[in-house]
Ligand code: SF4
């Protein structure tokens with residue numbers, strides 16, 4: 001693989017510059033920008049650059065390109081109607097509620113769902129704050145007297161949106177939701193951590209940086225985040241500085257790690273929908289019948305595309321007669337090997353040796 | 354994680370000896386790495402005309418086509434030459450690997466939307482033990498041990514790890530036992 005990918009670099013640069021522009025616009029030239037968040041902002045910008053770079057490199061690979069091309073083709077064809085309802089259902093079922101993980105194991109599925117919801121909600125809350133798109137101001141009169149309930153104004157892109165009292169549902173969600181996200185993530189990540197320390201199958205194949213580190217990071221981010229609130233509420237802000245710095249540290253490591261490590265699967269996962277759509281529309285081309293077993297095994301479209309992908313990758317699975325190995329089902333291919341093996345034994349004059 | 358991996362031990366398959374008893378399938382399901390799903394394939398070659406059965410483990414190719422065609426980078430080969438089953442967080446269940454593997458090895462488990470395949474019992478081989486299937490095969494179709502041991506057991510056969518599929522030559526970590534002196538097997 002090439003070390004430097006120019007297309008990916010420019011895609012990443014463009015995405016980062018667009019984000020910077022939106023930060024400037026949203027915070028009205030940083031007028032409304034909370035300086036305490038600047039370290040998070042740099043972490044996020046790095047993550048955006050890295051994610052877009054890796055994503056662009058990824059979609060340029062021959063097998064991925066096929067799915068991308070097919071998805072775009074579908075988007076602009078009459079099959080789009082056929083697929084839109086299907087995709088929506090698929091999105092809710094598999095991306096939102098991750099039913100395929102629940103089927104693998106109920107406990108794992110629920111723990112993963114907690115982690116995923118916690119993380120995605122936390123992103124949805126913190127990213128607009130970090131970008132300065134949303135900020136809150138205290139209605140001055142309500143801050144003057146200790147026995148009057150504080151009322152806050154919410155601003156979006158510098159426009160006043162609405163006001164809410166601190167002790168309302170909106171107030172609770174705004175200032176307390178992150179704590180709930182932390183709790184969800186801690187439960188989910190701890191479940192997986194103990195599993196990874198106990199399950200012999202996982203122990204034999206896992207590595208620290210690919211599997212344990214991400215779970216530790218999630219826990220550290222959430223615990224220090226929760227610590228900030230607890231500290232503020234119950235310890236009168238003692239050690240707040242320490243908590244704030246350690247939380248920022250772990251969040252930034254988390255952000256920087258997104259493009260490189262396990263967290264990248266969050267970005268890759270929606271491709272699953274693409275694969276499902278591909279299978280659906282592939283049926284319109286008919287099913288491929290195995291030359292040996294005479295049974296259907298995949299769509300014709302799939303076989304045609306795989307021929308192209310393997311050729312592009314430098315594998316030539318065609319024989320002299322112009323037949324392709326890809327026209328045999330997995331079972332058919334196993335049989336071909338067994339037949340060749342038997343023939344070799346027969347030619348040698350003995351079945352065993 | 355796997356300082357015990359014994360590189361001197363290898364896998365030797367002789368499908369001609371397979372009697373279709375499926376003991377390996379039952380043993381495979383005991384493997385800790387595949388969530389108690391058997392990954393080994395035993396099937397009749399052409400039931401209408403012969404009782405011949407075949408047995409297939411992953412051949413752990415040197416340049417695995419399965420990993421090359423995977424759009425999600427879910428399949429990796431490690432420093433011991435083991436081609437691992439799909440990374441559960443990455444696999445998008447597209448079945449490219451299932452359809453492109455020249456040996457018909459990967460299985461798509463529809464319910465999990467996940468590809469699963471033999472990883473040569475990594476939980477066992479990485480600590481110096483033999484794969485489950487090879488420990489139970491009663492007919493010697495599956496054998497795991499050193500080359501010297503194999504040579505003593507099968508003096509009239511040679512281990513072959515080079516296969517021809519059309520214009521492609523595939524070399525593998527796993528060997529297939531063929532008549533003495535054979536160096537390559539043309540499959541297709
Ligand atoms: S035999 Fe098939 S599944 Fe195994 S490494 Fe080779 S291509 Fe991949």
Ligand code: SF4
Pocket residue numbers: 419422423424425426427428439440443444445446447448449450451467468
């Ligand atoms: S089924 Fe999974 S492992 Fe196989 S090619 Fe598709 S994404 Fe990769």
